[in-house]
Amino acid sequence: MAYIRKRNRRIFLIFLLPAMLVLFLTTIYPMIYAGYLSFRSYDLAKLFVPRVFVGWSNYAEVIGSSEFIHSLITTFKLMAMTLSVQLVLGVGIALIVTQKLPGMPLARTLLMIPMMISPVIVGLVWLFLYFPELGYLNYFLSFLGIESIPWITSTNWALWAIAIADIWQWTPFVMMGTAAALQSLSPEPYEAAMIDGNSRWDVFTRVTLPQLKPVLVSLMFLRAIDAFKIYDIIFVLTKGGPGDSTEVLSMFIYRQSFTFWRMGVGAAASFVSLVIIVVLITLFFKSLQREQHA
Amino acid sequence: MTRPGLQQKILIYLLLAIVLIVFLTPIYLIASSSVKPSPIMFQRPPAFFFTPTLEHYQDLFGMRPFGKFILNSLIVALGSTAFSLTIGSLAAYAISRIRHKRMNDVAFWILSMRMFPPIAVVVPYYIIFKATGLLDTPFALIIVYSTANIPLTVWLMKGFFDEVPTALEEAAAVDGYGLLATFWRVTLPLAAPGLAVSAVFCFIFSWNEFLFALMLTGSNAQTATVAVMSFWSSDAVQWGRIMAGSFIILIPGVIFVLTCQRWLVRGLTMGSVK
Incomplete structure (x- = not known):
């Protein structure tokens, strides 16, 4: 026992400590620093030099501002839009591409491509499609009898324009995870259900979905954590506009810090966002551990 | 069915x-x-x-130093990949081998490091790098990208180390190999496919990243993703150049998907799908 403990300590020191130190210095320390900055005021002449201690006033300003609350609501609205569509479409496509038919493995592979494309490029190609007057999307839609839609120039449509780009990039993620889970399901419950004379829809809702549930929950958590951080696509497509219709939390922080140069307010909002993401991550890990113990 | x-x-x-x-x-x-x-x-x-x-490719490389920006992207991506693989696979080995009830917490702590919103730490990074003179250098981006790449490497490599039988390491210990020598000569070669997969993930993540590259670099260390975005301005959008640059940037990701899609599930779902 003593030998093992000594060996463990050596493995810990040589192998694990460097990573923990690096991550502490590069992640935890900047976060603590962000916390420190959020209690300071700033001078427009020396932007990046924190000045006097101002207590909770930056936080009071953030939480009391209707723009911040609006950005928070927009973030969760966008999250709800993208996650629900990605879940339904992803599971639906997974059911198609897991059929034992020729060409399906290739289709699965091709459908994964969007995930590995830089979000800036995703934003740019959708900008190309949405572009007022010129973009091809409205032209394609006209064949379905849909009238021209002012995608990125109207406050009603801009959030959907962003959601569609995100849905395009990340539905494959739900598809991929669901397809992997579907292929590892055991066939027995299906045979039993089919013998009992259930319809396909009944089999899907009563046999398949309950078995997929843990995987789908995990996939949705990972998507939620990502959706909370969404930035690049919005930066390319709308920069938060028109008006403030697509100003999500990360855009709010960006504009406060780098457009209005209110560093303290930006830092305070950053800290609020860190608290929210910690809650999301903790819930995710709790659900993962519950699944492992089950 | x-x-x-x-x-x-x-x-x-x-x-x-x-x-x-x-x-x-x-x-x-x-x-x-x-x-x-x-x-x-x-x-x-x-x-x-x-x-x-x-013509768009000629414009891209002729009128603006796009080649330099691609080189910057390569330097940053390769640098961060090398650093993350070294630090990350060592840590993954420890997590795989140490039997202790707190190890699960350590693993989750490391993994959670890649989930934080980048925008929340970009101001502190800016101030720290400005104070140390590292702003607008590839080094700054290598460090920043490693905060996401190390956790990913740890997570992937742990899975591969778990599959290497400890009996081989014990045999090596009997032969007089030390801890590091056993790791380097016995375990790591057996987990080589894991290194390759982790390397590709780290590379693609760094190559594709935009937010930090935009905020922490200027004319000197600018990467390709930021350069492509600069062809967009409200009065004249140079679509030809944007599309040529975009096509170059998306090549590594597409090659990755076409050659190793079976690793994507493991790398992207953080172990929640077996």
């Missing part, structure tokens, strides 16, 4: 065709627009057959 009948087969392939068209059209548009002459860029109906031109 039951075998689908002919009618169902036709329906399935019809649906699949629609899905493929929707998901692949944007990629086709990038590729075709990058070699499409500017006058017919937005022609209706879109021109499927045209004489391809390399």
Whole structure:
């Protein structure tokens, strides 16, 4: 026992400590620093030099501002839009591409491509499609009898324009995870259900979905954590506009810090966002551990 | 599951065709627009057959130093990959081998490090790098990207180390190998596929990143993703150059998907899908 403990300590020191130190210095320390900055005021002449201690006033300003609350609501609205569509479409496509038919493995592979494309490029190609007057999307839609839609120039449509780009990039993620889970399901419950004379829809809702549930929950958590951080696509497509219709939390922080140069307010909002993401991550890990113990 | 009948087969392939068209059209548009002459860029109906031109690529590399930005992207991506693989695989080995009840917490702590919103730490990074004179250097981005790449490497490599039998390491210890020598000569070679997969993930993440590159670099260390965005301005959008640059940037990711898609599930779902 003593030998093992000594060996463990050596493995810990040589192998694990460097990573923990690096991550502490590069992640935890900047976060603590962000916390420190959020209690300071700033001078427009020396932007990046924190000045006097101002207590909770930056936080009071953030939480009391209707723009911040609006950005928070927009973030969760966008999250709800993208996650629900990605879940339904992803599971639906997974059911198609897991059929034992020729060409399906290739289709699965091709459908994964969007995930590995830089979000800036995703934003740019959708900008190309949405572009007022010129973009091809409205032209394609006209064949379905849909009238021209002012995608990125109207406050009603801009959030959907962003959601569609995100849905395009990340539905494959739900598809991929669901397809992997579907292929590892055991066939027995299906045979039993089919013998009992259930319809396909009944089999899907009563046999398949309950078995997929843990995987789908995990996939949705990972998507939620990502959706909370969404930035690049919005930066390319709308920069938060028109008006403030697509100003999500990360855009709010960006504009406060780098457009209005209110560093303290930006830092305070950053800290609020860190608290929210910690809650999301903790819930995710709790659900993962519950699944492992089950 | 039951075998689908002919009618169902036709329906399935019809649906699949629609899905493929929707998901692949944007990629086709990038590729075709990058070699499409500017006058017919937005022609209706879109021109499927045209004489391809390399003018956008010539513009890209001729008038602006796009080659330099690609080189910057390569330096940053390779640097961060090398650093993350070294630190990350060592840590993964420890997590895989130490039997202790707190190890699970350590693993989750490391993993959670890659989930934080980048925008929340960009101001502290800016101030720290400005104070240390590292702003607008590849070094700053290498450090920042490693905060996401190390956790990913740890997570992937742990899975590969778990599959290496400890009996081999014990045999090496009997032969007089030390801890590091055993790791280097016995365990790591057996987990080589894991290193390759982790390397590709780290590379693609760094290569594709935009937010930090935008905030922490200027004319000196600017990467390709930021450079492509600079062809966009509200008065004159240079679509040809944007599409040519975009096509170059998306090549590594596409190659990765086509060659090692089976590792994507493991790398992207953080172990929640087996």
